[in-house]
Amino acid sequence: MSWLLVLIKSALLLFVVITTFAYAMLFERKIMGWMQLRPGPNRVGPWGLLQPAADAVKMLFKEDLTPSTADPLIYKLAPFISLVSAFGAYAIIPWSEPRPGDIWSIGNVNAGILFIFALTAIGVYGVSLGGWASGSKYPLLGSVRATAQMISYELAMTMSVIGVLIVAGTTSLAGIVHAQQRIWFVIPQLIGFAIYFVTAVAETNRAPFDLVEADAELVAGFHTEYSGLRFGLFFIAEYVNMLTVSCVATLLFFGGWNAPFGWTFIPGIVWFILKVLFFIFCYIWLRATMPRFRYDRLMAFGWKVLLPVATLNLIATAVVVAVKG
Amino acid sequence: MKNGVPRGRMRKHLYNVGALFRGLATVFGFMFMRKPTIGYPSVKKQHAPRFHGLHELRRYGDGKERCIGCELCAIACPANAITVIGAENTPSDRRSPGERYAARYEIDELRCIFCGMCEEACPTDAIVLTPRFEMSDYRRGSFIYAKDRLLVPPEAGVGTPPDERPGGIPADLGEVAEIKSTTDIDKGYSATYRGQILKTQRRGLAG
Amino acid sequence: MTLFWILGVLLVASAVFVISQRKPVYSVVGLLFHFAVLAVFFLTLNAEFLAVIQIVIYSGATLILFVFVIALLSSGVAPFSVGPNRMPKAAIPAGLIAFVALALVVYGILRAPLVNAPRAATTSIPGAVGAPNVFGSVADFGKALFTTHLLPFEMTAFILMVAVIGVVALAGETTPFVPSLRRARIIEREMREALLRGGEE
Ligand code: SF4
Ligand code: SF4
Numbered sequence: 001m002s003w004l005l006v007l008i009k010s011a012l013l014l015f016v017v018i019t020t021f022a023y024a025m026l027f028e029r030k031i032m033g034w035m036q037l038r039p040g041p042n043r044v045g046p047w048g049l050l051q052p053a054a055d056a057v058k059m060l061f062k063e064d065l066t067p068s069t070a071d072p073l074i075y076k077l078a079p080f081i082s083l084v085s086a087f088g089a090y091a092i093i094p095w096s097e098p099r100p101g102d103i104w105s106i107g108n109v110n111a112g113i114l115f116i117f118a119l120t121a122i123g124v125y126g127v128s129l130g131g132w133a134s135g136s137k138y139p140l141l142g143s144v145r146a147t148a149q150m151i152s153y154e155l156a157m158t159m160s161v162i163g164v165l166i167v168a169g170t171t172s173l174a175g176i177v178h179a180q181q182r183i184w185f186v187i188p189q190l191i192g193f194a195i196y197f198v199t200a201v202a203e204t205n206r207a208p209f210d211l212v213e214a215d216a217e218l219v220a221g222f223h224t225e226y227s228g229l230r231f232g233l234f235f236i237a238e239y240v241n242m243l244t245v246s247c248v249a250t251l252l253f254f255g256g257w258n259a260p261f262g263w264t265f266i267p268g269i270v271w272f273i274l275k276v277l278f279f280i281f282c283y284i285w286l287r288a289t290m291p292r293f294r295y296d297r298l299m300a301f302g303w304k305v306l307l308p309v310a311t312l313n314l315i316a317t318a319v320v321v322a323v324k325g
Numbered sequence: 326m327k328n329g330v331p332r333g334r335m336r337k338h339l340y341n342v343g344a345l346f347r348g349l350a351t352v353f354g355f356m357f358m359r360k361p362t363i364g365y366p367s368v369k370k371q372h373a374p375r376f377h378g379l380h381e382l383r384r385y386g387d388g389k390e391r392c393i394g395c396e397l398c399a400i401a402c403p404a405n406a407i408t409v410i411g412a413e414n415t416p417s418d419r420r421s422p423g424e425r426y427a428a429r430y431e432i433d434e435l436r437c438i439f440c441g442m443c444e445e446a447c448p449t450d451a452i453v454l455t456p457r458f459e460m461s462d463y464r465r466g467s468f469i470y471a472k473d474r475l476l477v478p479p480e481a482g483v484g485t486p487p488d489e490r491p492g493g494i495p496a497d498l499g500e501v502a503e504i505k506s507t508t509d510i511d512k513g514y515s516a517t518y519r520g521q522i523l524k525t526q527r528r529g530l531a532g
Numbered sequence: 533m534t535l536f537w538i539l540g541v542l543l544v545a546s547a548v549f550v551i552s553q554r555k556p557v558y559s560v561v562g563l564l565f566h567f568a569v570l571a572v573f574f575l576t577l578n579a580e581f582l583a584v585i586q587i588v589i590y591s592g593a594t595l596i597l598f599v600f601v602i603a604l605l606s607s608g609v610a611p612f613s614v615g616p617n618r619m620p621k622a623a624i625p626a627g628l629i630a631f632v633a634l635a636l637v638v639y640g641i642l643r644a645p646l647v648n649a650p651r652a653a654t655t656s657i658p659g660a661v662g663a664p665n666v667f668g669s670v671a672d673f674g675k676a677l678f679t680t681h682l683l684p685f686e687m688t689a690f691i692l693m694v695a696v697i698g699v700v701a702l703a704g705e706t707t708p709f710v711p712s713l714r715r716a717r718i719i720e721r722e723m724r725e726a727l728l729r730g731g732e733e
Pocket of ligand 1: 398401402403404405406407432436437438439440441442443444
C-alpha cells in the first residue's frame with residue numbers, strides 16, 4: 001500500500017516537475033525577451049502559453065542522430081544519467097510541513113542535503129560521458145571543462161552549505177527548515193548564501209558560468225552532437241537542475257515553507273513556490289545581464305576566492321556555534 | 326579617478342562589485358520599457374513610399390502601357406535581372422503610345438538587388454519599385470515575375486498619354502515617379518495585386 | 533535476504549564487468565554502477581550517511597577524475613592491446629595469491645555472525661535526525677571518527693597530505709614563466725616600440 005502511494009506520488013511529482021520545467025523555460029524566454037527589449041515568444045497560444053507544447057512536439061519529431069565516431073552505447077546512456085540524477089532530487093524535497101499523512105513530499109531522508117549532493121555528483125557523469133562519447137572535438141572540450149568546473153565549484157558549494165548544517169544541527173531538509181522558524185539562515189549565513197548562490201549558478205552551467213556550452217567557442221559544448229529527444233533530455237536536465245538548486249536555496253537559506261512576517265494565512269507551499277520562483281527569476285536576470293567568464297578566471301575565482309571564503313565562513317560558523325552552545 | 330573608476334585596490338574591487346549590481350538594475354529597468362518589436366505577420370510595418378520593393382509596370386490614364394520596349398532598363402540593370410522582348414504596335418492592336426511595346430517583360434526577383442536603376446533608366450516612367458516586399462514563395466520559378474504580375478490593371482493607369490500631346494512627349498515625367506505604386510490594393514503589402522493569379526501561376530514558370 | 537543476494541550478484545557482476553572491459557570508459561561506467569549498488573547496500577543497513585558519502589566521494593570526486601583522464605588521454609581506444617602471449621610470468625603466482633586471499637575473505641564472511649542491523653523508523657521525524665544511537669547516524673559516525681578511530685583518520689589525512697605535496701612537487705617542477713600583469717604590460721610596450729622602430733627603419 002505504501003509502495004503504491006509512493007509510486008502515485010512519484011508519478012504526480014514527475015508530471016509537476018516536467019510541467020514546471022516547461023513553463024520555467026517559457027518564463028525564461030519571456031523574461032529574457034523583455035530584458036532585451038523583445039516581446040519573447042507570443043505566437044503559440046495566448047501570450048505564447050502553448051510554446052512549451054510546440055517545443056516538445058518539435059523535439060520529439062526531430063531526427064535522432066548518432067555520429068559515426070561516437071561510442072553508441074555511452075552516447076545513448078549519457079542523457080539518461082543526467083536526467084535521472086536531475087529528477088532524483090525531487091524525491092526528498094519537502095514542499096511543505098511534513099505531517100503524519102503528509103502528501104507533499106515522497107521521502108524524508110535523514111541525509112537529505114547530502115543526498116542532493118550525491119545526485120549532483122552523478123549528474124556530472126551525464127555531461128562528461130556524453131561529451132566524451134560524442135566523438136568530436138567540441139563536445140570533448142565542453143565535457144572536460146564541465147567536469148573541471150563542476151568538481152571545483154562543488155567543493156565551495158559543499159563548504160557553504162555545511163555552515164547551514166552546523167547552525168541547524170541536522171542534515172535533514174525538513175529539519176533545516178524547522179530550525180529557521182525564528183530567523184531565516186540567509187541572515188546569519190549571508191556569506192554562505194552568497195557563495196551558495198554563485199556556485200549554484202556554476203553547478204547548473206548557466207550564464208555567466210556557462211563555459212560548458214559557450215556557444216561562441218564550443219558551438220554547444222557537450223551536447224553539440226545531440227539532437228532530437230536526446231538533446232531534449234539534456235535540456236530538461238539543465239532546467240530541472242536549476243529548479244533543484246533554487247529549491248535548495250529556498251530550503252537552506254530562505255526558510256522553505258515558513259511564511260515571512262508571520263503571514264501564515266497563505267499556505268506554506270505557496271510561500272515555497274514563490275521563493276523558488278524568485279530564485280529562478282534571479283537566474284534569468286543574471287543570464288540576461290552578465291557576460292561569460294573566461295575559463296582561467298573561472299577556475300581562479302572558484303579556487304582562490306570562493307573556496308577560501310567558504311572555508312573561513314565555515315570555521316567562523318563552527319566557532320560561533322561552539323562558543324554559544 | 327580614471328574613467329570614473331576609483332583608485333586604490335580595495336576601492337576598485339568595491340566599485341567593480343557595485344558595477345555588477347548597477348548592471349543588474351539597468352537590465353531590470355529594461356524589462357518594463359516599451360518594446361520596439363513589430364509583430365510582423367499580424368502587424369505590418371508601413372514602409373516609406375519610396376522603399377525599393379517589388380516592381381510594377383504602369384499604364385497611362387487611358388489604359389495604354391507605358392513601356393515602349395526600349396530595353397534601357399535591361400541594359401541599366403546591374404544584376405541582369407530584366408528581360409525585355411519588344412514588338413511593333415499595329416494600328417489594330419495598339420498596346421503603347423510609341424512604336425513598340427514589350428511583348429515579354431520579365432524580372433527575376435531573385436537576381437534583382439532592388440537598386441532602382443531600372444526605374445532611373447526608364448524614359449517613360451513605366452517600371453517603378455513599390456513598397457511591396459512580401460515575395461517569399463516555395464519555388465524558384467515563381468520568382469520570375471512576368472507582365473501578368475507586373476503590369477497594373479487598366480483602370481489603375483495614371484498620367485496623360487503622349488498621343489494627346491503635340492510632339493509626343495509625356496507631360497507627366499517625374500510627377501508619376503513620385504506616386505510610385507499606382508495600385509493601392511492592401512496598402513501595397515501583398516506580393517502582387519493579383520493574389521489569385523499568383524496561386525495559379527505558382528506551378529510553373531510564369532510567362 | 534533476497535535483496536542482499538540480488539545486490540550481491542549485481543555488485544560482483546559489475547566488478548567483473550569493470551575489469552573485463554577493453555574500453556576504459558566502459559570500466560568507468562561499470563564502476564559507477566558498482567558504487568551505486570554499494571550505496572544501496574549501505575542503505576539496506578540504514579546507514580544513509582555512509583551511502584551518500586560513498587557516492588559523493590567515490591563517484592563525485594574520484595571516479596570523475598578517471599573520466600577526466602580518459603577523456604584527455606585515450607579518446608576511446610584501449611591504452612594497451614594485450615595480446616594472448618604477452619601474459620607475464622608473474623600472473624600465475626599473482627592469480628594464486630589473489631585466489632587464496634579471496635577464499636579467505638569468503639571464509640571469514642561465512643564464519644561471521646550475520647548482524648541484523650536495527651531498523652530505524654522509515655518515516656523519521658525531523659528534528660530527531662542525526663541523533664545519536666541510531667545505527668549509521670551522522671552523529672555516531674562523527675563521534676567514532678574523532679574518538680575511537682582518531683589515529684587511522686589522522687594517518688589517512690597525513691598520507692593524503694603527503695600525496696598532495698608530492699604531486700605539487702612533481703608537477704610544479706617546471707613552472708612556466710608567467711609574467712605579472714605589470715611586467716606583461718611592460719613587455720607589451722617594449723614589443724610595440726620595437727615594432728614601431730622596425731617600421732621606421
Ligand atoms: S532594381 Fe536594380 S537589380 Fe532590380 S531589376 Fe531594377 S535595375 Fe535590375
Ligand atoms: S520599362 Fe522603361 S526602360 Fe524598360 S523597356 Fe520599358 S520603357 Fe524601356
